[in-house]
Amino acid sequence: MALSLSKKIFNFLIQSGPIIILYFLSISEVDTQFSNIYKILSFNFQIIIIYYWMLREPGSIGNGHIFFAGLINDLVMALPLGTSAISYLTVSFVASYIRNMAVNMTLFTDWFTFLIAIFFSNSIYLFLISNFSKFQYDYISILYNAFFTFMFFPIFWVIFGNYRKLMRHN
Amino acid sequence: MSSSRDDFTIAIRSALLQRGARQKFSLFFLICLSLLIFFLETFEFKFMKNFRSLLNDGIYRVSSLASSPKDFVFYLNDKIKYHIFIYSENKTLKEELEKLRSKDFQLKFLTTQNKYLKDFLTSSEDIGNETILAKVLLDKDSPFLKSILVNRGSQSGIKKGMPVVDGNYLVGRVVEVNYLSSRILLLNDLNSRIPVSIEKSASQAIITGYGEKEPKLEYLPELFDAENGKTVFTSGKDGIFPEGLPIGKVIEKEKGVFVKLFSDPNQLSFVSILTPDNSGDGF
Numbered sequence: 001m002a003l004s005l006s007k008k009i010f011n012f013l014i015q016s017g018p019i020i021i022l023y024f025l026s027i028s029e030v031d032t033q034f035s036n037i038y039k040i041l042s043f044n045f046q047i048i049i050i051y052y053w054m055l056r057e058p059g060s061i062g063n064g065h066i067f068f069a070g071l072i073n074d075l076v077m078a079l080p081l082g083t084s085a086i087s088y089l090t091v092s093f094v095a096s097y098i099r100n101m102a103v104n105m106t107l108f109t110d111w112f113t114f115l116i117a118i119f120f121s122n123s124i125y126l127f128l129i130s131n132f133s134k135f136q137y138d139y140i141s142i143l144y145n146a147f148f149t150f151m152f153f154p155i156f157w158v159i160f161g162n163y164r165k166l167m168r169h170n
Numbered sequence: 171m172s173s174s175r176d177d178f179t180i181a182i183r184s185a186l187l188q189r190g191a192r193q194k195f196s197l198f199f200l201i202c203l204s205l206l207i208f209f210l211e212t213f214e215f216k217f218m219k220n221f222r223s224l225l226n227d228g229i230y231r232v233s234s235l236a237s238s239p240k241d242f243v244f245y246l247n248d249k250i251k252y253h254i255f256i257y258s259e260n261k262t263l264k265e266e267l268e269k270l271r272s273k274d275f276q277l278k279f280l281t282t283q284n285k286y287l288k289d290f291l292t293s294s295e296d297i298g299n300e301t302i303l304a305k306v307l308l309d310k311d312s313p314f315l316k317s318i319l320v321n322r323g324s325q326s327g328i329k330k331g332m333p334v335v336d337g338n339y340l341v342g343r344v345v346e347v348n349y350l351s352s353r354i355l356l357l358n359d360l361n362s363r364i365p366v367s368i369e370k371s372a373s374q375a376i377i378t379g380y381g382e383k384e385p386k387l388e389y390l391p392e393l394f395d396a397e398n399g400k401t402v403f404t405s406g407k408d409g410i411f412p413e414g415l416p417i418g419k420v421i422e423k424e425k426g427v428f429v430k431l432f433s434d435p436n437q438l439s440f441v442s443i444l445t446p447d448n449s450g451d452g453f
Contacts, residue, residue, distance in 0.1 A: 027229065028236035033311040067200045071207070075229045077312060078346065078353055081222060082208030089201050093186065096197065100181040132212045136360045138381050 014167055018053045018061045018160075022046060026073040026084075042141070043148040046073065046084075047091050048156050051117050054095035055110060057164060066092050080133050087125040091117045107157055114153050118146050226348045230319050234307040301335070301442040302326055307351060309438065316359035316379065317342075318438060323350045333404075333411045333444045336433035340364075340404055340415040341441060352443075356435045357417065358385050366417060367405040371395075374405055377417065377429055383436070384421065384428040396422040402429050412444065 013020070025031075025046055034041040046069065053061040070085025077084070094117035102109060122142060129135055186198040211218045304320035322328050324347050332344045334354045342362065346353035355362055362379035366387070373394055375387045387402070400420040406413025418429040 024236060027233050028240065031311050063197050063200050064195050067195075067204065070204065072229060075222070075225055076233055076308070076310060078315060078317060080208055081211045081218070082204040082206075085204040086201060086208065089197060089204060093197055093201070096184070096186075097181050100184050101177070128208060132208070138360060141381060 015060065017163065017167070018049055018057075019065050022049050022061065022065065022069045023072070025049075026069045027076060040141075040144040041148060042145050043152050044145060045156075046088065047118065047121060047149055048114075048153055050088050050091045051095050051114055051153075052110075052157060052160050054092045055099055055105070055113075056160070057167070058096070058099065060167070063089065063092055079135075080128070083125060083128055083133075086128065087121045090121045090124050094120055107154060110157060111150075111153055115150055118150055122146050223348045226346075227323070227350045230307055230348070230351045233319075234321075237308065300445045302328065302445060304352070304441055304443055306438050306441065309436070311436070316356040316362075316381065316435060317345070318354045318356065318441075320352050320354060320441060320443075321350070322443065323348045323352050325349055327445060328352050328443055329445075331410050333415065335415065335442050335444060336438055336440075337442075338416060339432040340411070340417050341431075341433050341435060341438060343410070344443065354441065357431060358383060358435055364411065364417075365405045365407040366402050367413075368394075368420065369401040369403070374407070375402075377402065383434075384418075384430055387420070387427040387429060390427060394427075396420060396427045398422055 050061065050066055054066075066088045067085050070083075070088040071081060073079070073084040074081050094113070098113045098116075102113075126137075126139075126142065129137060186196065186201075207218075211222065302322055304322040304326075306318050307321050308319040328344055328347050330344055330347050333340060334342050334344065340357065342354045342356040342359075343364075344352050345355040356379070357364065357377060358379040358381065360379055360381050362377075362385070364377050366375055366377045367373065368375060368387075371394075373391050375390045375394075377385050378388045379385045390396075398419070398421055402417045402420060404411040404413055404415040404417065416432055418431040421428050421430050
C-alpha cells in the first residue's frame with residue numbers, strides 16, 4: 001500500500017536529519033558557543049555530526065553536502081572560502097579510513113579515533129589560516145574548542161545512536 | 171609487514187576515491203576543489219571577489235531567514251520573563267519613586283544631574299556626519315571572530331572603513347561591503363585596533379580587541395593613572411574615525427587596563443553607520 005504524502009515527508013525529514021542539522025548550523029545564527037555560561041565553553045558540533053555519520057551511516061550524509069556546508073560556513077563566518085570545507089572533508093576522510101580499517105566499532109574506538117580526526121582537521125585549518133590569510137586567532141580558544149568537541153562526543157554518540165534506530169524504523 | 175602496509179594503502183585509497191551509491195563526487199576530488207577555491211581566494215583573483223560578494227548577499231538573506239525561529243524563541247522568552255517579573259518590578263519602582271519624592275534635596279540633585287546628562291546627550295547627538303541606520307541581520311558568536319552583519323551595503327552608500335555607532339557610542343567599523351549587506355568588525359574582535367584618547371589627561375592609547383567583552387588599552391603613557399570610570403573617546407588620529415566618539419569607561423584589572431564598552435556588543439539590534447560629511451573633508 002502506498003504511503004501517504006505526510007508519512008513520506010516525515011520519512012524524508014527523518015532520513016535527511018543529519019544533513020538538515022549540518023546545513024542549519026552552518027547557515028543560521030544558531031551556534032555552539034556558550035561563553036555566557038562558562039567563559040571557555042564552546043564546541044564544534046558540525047565536526048561531531050560529520051564524523052559520527054560518515055563513520056556509522058555514510059549513506060545519510062554525502063561528501064558533497066559536507067563540502068557545501070563548509071563553503072556556507074566560510075561565508076557566514078567571513079573565513080577564507082574553502083577553509084571549513086577542507087577541515088570538514090578531512091574529518092570525513094579520517095572517518096572513512098577508520099570505517100575501512102576497523103572491524104569492531106564501539107563507543108571507545110569511535111571516541112579515540114575522533115581525537116585523530118580533530119587533530120588533523122584543526123591542524124590543517126590552522127596551517128591554512130596562519131600561512132595564507134591575514135586573520136589573527138586566539139590559539140587557546142581553538143584548543144578549548146577542540147577539547148570540548150572531543151569531550152562532548154560520547155553524549156552525541158548516544159543521541160545519534162538512538163536517532164539511527166528511529167531512521168531504521170521509518 | 172608488507173601485508174599491513176597494503177591494508178593501509180587500500181584503506182587510504184578507498185577512503186579517498188570510493189564513492190557511495192548516492193555520492194556523485196569522490197572525497198579526493200572535493201578536497202582538491204576546496205583547495206583550489208581557497209588558493210584562488212587567498213591570492214585575491216578579481217572574479218573570486220565578485221563571486222564571493224554575490225554569494226554573500228544570497229547567503230546572508232537565507233541565513234537571516236534561517237535564524238528567525240531562534241530569534242522568535244528568544245523574543246518569546248523575553249516576553250514571558252517580562253510578564254513574570256513585571257509585578258515585582260513595578261512594586262520596586264513604586265518604592266523607589268516614593269523614596270525620591272520624600273527627599274527634596276535628592277530630587278534637586280537628580281534634576282541637576284538630569285539636565286547635565288541631557289546637555290551631554292544633545293552635544294553628543296551632533297556628531298557632524300550623515301548616518302545610515304542599519305538592522306543587524308546576523309550576530310553569530312564565535313571564539314574566533316566578533317563581527318555582525320547588517321542589511322545595508324554599497325547600494326546604500328556604505329564603504330569599507332566607515333565607523334559604526336549604537337546611539338552615540340562607537341561599536342566598530344565596516345570591514346566588508348556587499349551590494350545589499352555589510353560586515354561590521356566589533357571593537358572586541360582580535361583584529362580591531364583603534365586610536366583613542368582618555369578623559370581629562372587626554373592620554374593617547376590604542377584600544378585592542380582580544381575576543382572578550384571588554385577590549386584592552388595598549389600603548390598607554392608610562393605614568394598613566396588608570397583611574398576607574400574615566401571615559402574613553404576616539405582620538406581621530408587615524409583619519410578614519412571622527413574624534414570624540416564615546417567608547418566606554420576605563421577599568422583597571424590585574425592583567426591590564428580595560429574598557430567597559432558603553433554599548434554591549436552582544437545586544438545590538440540596530441546600528442548607525444557614519445558617512446563622511448558633505449564638505450569633502452572626510453571625518
